[in-house]
Each structure stands twice: as C-alpha cells, then as structure tokens.
Amino acid sequence: MKKLITLVFAAVMMTSFAAAQAGSTATGTLSVTATVTGSISLVFNSDAGAGVPLSTGNGTFAASLAFGNVSAFGPLAANITRTVAANNFTVSTPVDVFVSKFNSTSATYKLTAQLSTADAVNTWSVGGVAVSNAAAATVTATGAYATNNALAVAITVPFTTASGTNISNTINYTATSN
Amino acid sequence: MRRVQGDTELGEGVLIKLRFILPLLAIGSSLVTDGWAQSKAAKKRTPTPVLKMDSQVSGTLAVQLVSSASGASIKGVTSAQRSLDLGTVSYQNGSNMLNVGAQKRSTSFVVSTSFGLEVDDSTGKVSTVTVRAALAAPDVFIFRVDGFQLGTTPQLIQTQVKPGATLQHLLEIEVPTSLTEKNSQLQNTILFQVVAN
Numbered sequence: 001m002k003k004l005i006t007l008v009f010a011a012v013m014m015t016s017f018a019a020a021q022a023g024s025t026a027t028g029t030l031s032v033t034a035t036v037t038g039s040i041s042l043v044f045n046s047d048a049g050a051g052v053p054l055s056t057g058n059g060t061f062a063a064s065l066a067f068g069n070v071s072a073f074g075p076l077a078a079n080i081t082r083t084v085a086a087n088n089f090t091v092s093t094p095v096d097v098f099v100s101k102f103n104s105t106s107a108t109y110k111l112t113a114q115l116s117t118a119d120a121v122n123t124w125s126v127g128g129v130a131v132s133n134a135a136a137a138t139v140t141a142t143g144a145y146a147t148n149n150a151l152a153v154a155i156t157v158p159f160t161t162a163s164g165t166n167i168s169n170t171i172n173y174t175a176t177s178n
Numbered sequence: 179m180r181r182v183q184g185d186t187e188l189g190e191g192v193l194i195k196l197r198f199i200l201p202l203l204a205i206g207s208s209l210v211t212d213g214w215a216q217s218k219a220a221k222k223r224t225p226t227p228v229l230k231m232d233s234q235v236s237g238t239l240a241v242q243l244v245s246s247a248s249g250a251s252i253k254g255v256t257s258a259q260r261s262l263d264l265g266t267v268s269y270q271n272g273s274n275m276l277n278v279g280a281q282k283r284s285t286s287f288v289v290s291t292s293f294g295l296e297v298d299d300s301t302g303k304v305s306t307v308t309v310r311a312a313l314a315a316p317d318v319f320i321f322r323v324d325g326f327q328l329g330t331t332p333q334l335i336q337t338q339v340k341p342g343a344t345l346q347h348l349l350e351i352e353v354p355t356s357l358t359e360k361n362s363q364l365q366n367t368i369l370f371q372v373v374a375n
Binding site for chain 1: 238239240241242243252254257258259260261262263264265266267268269270271273287289293295297304307314321349351353355356357358359360362363364365366367368369370371372373374
C-alpha cells in the first residue's frame with residue numbers, strides 16, 4: 001500500500017508540475033518600424049602620385065590643402081602644376097573627390113563647388129570650372145559613385161600680388177544624387 | 179484476500195483492489211486535462227482545491243515592455259503589445275528620433291535603442307524565468323537583442339531573470355546598404371516569451 005501511495009503522489013506531483021509549467025509562460029510583442037532612406041557621402045582623398053597630399057582630413061569630408069609658397073618662377077612643392085600668363089600665374093594640383101551611395105537607386109551624382117568667401121583678387125577653379133562665392137558651379141554633372149574623381153584645384157594669382165601675401169579660402173563641395 | 183480480475187499485486191503480499199485504483203486514475207486524468215473532462219461531466223460542481231491551485235498558477239506571469247530612460251519611446255495600448263518607431267534612418271544621418279543611435283559599418287549600418295522588459299508574477303511563486311525572443315517574420319534586416327541575432331525560431335536571450343525587476347535590453351537592427359529606398363521599409367514584430375524555470 002505504501003508503494004502505491006508513493007506512486008500516486010509522484011503521479012499527482014508530475015501532473016501538477018506539468019500543468020504549472022504549461023501555465024507559467026507569458027508573451028509580449030514589440031512591433032518595430034522604421035523608414036530607411038537613401039543617402040550619399042563625400043570624402044576627399046589625396047590624389048596619390050599626382051597631387052599634393054592633403055595636409056589634414058584625408059579620407060574625410062573636411063580636408064585642407066596647402067600649396068606652400070608659390071610664385072611665378074620660383075621653386076614649387078612637388079605635384080604642383082604651374083602656368084604663367086602675361087599678367088598672372090596659376091598653380092594647381094588634383095584632389096580626389098570620392099562619393100558613395102547607401103540604400104539608393106541613384107546611378108550618378110552631380111557635384112558643385114562654391115567659395116566660402118569672395119576673392120576679388122585671385123581666381124579659383126575646380127576641375128577647370130571657375131568657382132566663386134556668388135553661386136555654386138557645377139563641376140561634375142554625372143559623377144560615378146565609389147570612384148575617385150580627380151579634380152584639379154587651381155588658383156590664379158596676379159603679378160600685382162605683393163610677396164608674402166597669404167591666400168586662403170574654403171571651397172564647399174556639394175554632391176547631389178541624380 | 180480474494181483476487182479478482184484487474185487487481186494489482188505490488189509484491190510483498192500487497193494487493194491493490196481495482197476499486198481503489200480507478201478513483202485515483204480519475205483524479206490524475208482531471209489534472210492532466212486541466213479540469214476540462216471534469217467540468218464537462220459535472221459543470222455545477224465546485225472545483226476541487228487541486229484544480230483551483232492549477233488555475234491560479236496558470237497565466238500568473240505577465241510581460242511588460244516599457245520605455246527605457248535612454249531608449250526610444252515605446253507606445254501601445256497594452257503593456258505586452260507595444261510598438262516602437264525608429265523614425266527615418268539612413269547611413270549618413272542615422273535616425274531622427276531621440277535616443278536612437280546609429281553606427282556605420284562598411285556595408286551596413288546599425289540602428290540601436292534600449293528598452294525595458296519586466297516580468298511580473300502575481301503569485302510570487304516563480305523564482306526565475308527564461309526570456310526568449312523571435313521575429314514574427316523572416317527579414318532582410320538583421321535584428322539583435324543583447325547581441326543575440328533573432329530569427330523566426332525563439333532565441334534564448336536571458337536565463338535566471340527574477341520577476342519584478344525591469345531589465346534593460348539593447349535592440350539593434352542592421353540595415354545593409356545594398357537595400358534601396360524602394361525595398362527597405364522596416365516593419366517586423368519581436369515576440370518575447372518568458373517561461374518559468
């Protein structure tokens with residue numbers, strides 16, 4: 001009889017435990033939504049071998065380029081191209097612009113450039129296109145993504161500029177997906 | 179003792195009469211079926227104490243999904259059915275929602291936020307629970323909770339969770355950059371399941 005009682009007690013305990021286990025669950029749901037939008041990014045890269053290395057910000061969207069001392073006939077830093085005209089000289093060096101796309105179906109991009117502040121003395125150009133602070137100039141109409149777009153940054157300096165004059169400005173590049 | 183057909187002998191001369199076993203089997207059966215068979219047979223009867231205890235244990239756990247102080251706002255009509263809107267997200271700009279982070283990777287970006295999950299036990303009899311999570315539907319986005327990648331099969335998130343405390347969890351959603359605007363609407367449901375240990 002004792003064995004039977006033990007047997008029955010175990011059976012009752014097991015069935016009770018099973019019932020308790022089956023009942024001791026709970027659920028919760030978390031619905032998650034988001035809207036993914038496409039985006040593009042622009043970074044500057046030093047043009048390896050052909051351009052003056054970017055002094056700061058290589059591989060980022062904010063870089064600086066230093067030509068060093070420039071003159072109509074004196075020595076220049078490596079990878080600076082110079083042309084001399086009747087009343088001025090131009091120094092230029094290529095800078096790579098690298099535009100990437102993310103979550104976008106866009107095939108190409110448009111690149112514009114604009115000077116941050118007016119320069120009434122010197123003439124600036126990017127990729128052969130004159131740029132000023134008046135309006136953004138289209139430098140590339142259909143640029144390819146994920147490839148370095150080498151664009152020469154050029155400054156034309158009049159002969160009337162006094163020696164030791166510091167020339168400085170900021171060029172704002174804007175890439176827009178087509 | 180006179181033996182009849184159906185009697186069981188347990189040895190050592192102990193003989194169990196069939197008329198003792200049948201009522202015990204009936205009790206066991208009613209426990210297994212959670213009283214269904216009994217209630218069908220006699221609806222007007224008062225449930226036995228054993229069945230009453232089972233009824234109290236059943237469904238004593240409850241899950242509450244709550245906003246975290248450092249997480250995005252969680253909304254919903256019930257504490258167990260919540261919704262989380264991560265807003266507009268992009269590789270370059272991250273999210274426009276408060277307390278939603280974004281991390282860039284080479285071929286993807288990860289949107290993340292934290293949330294709270296509380297397990298309540300009204301009886302106080304459950305010492306610890308196990309938390310699992312799963313996605314309601316397969317997805318091209320990669321969902322992770324506390325670093326555990328989710329699929330449609332429940333994934334173990336945490337064991338030995340004590341009821342009553344609100345534990346913070348990290349939700350991460352990885353968005354491949356190869357997805358375009360046209361096919362990258364993010365919408366899924368995470369199912370949380372807690373089971374008493």
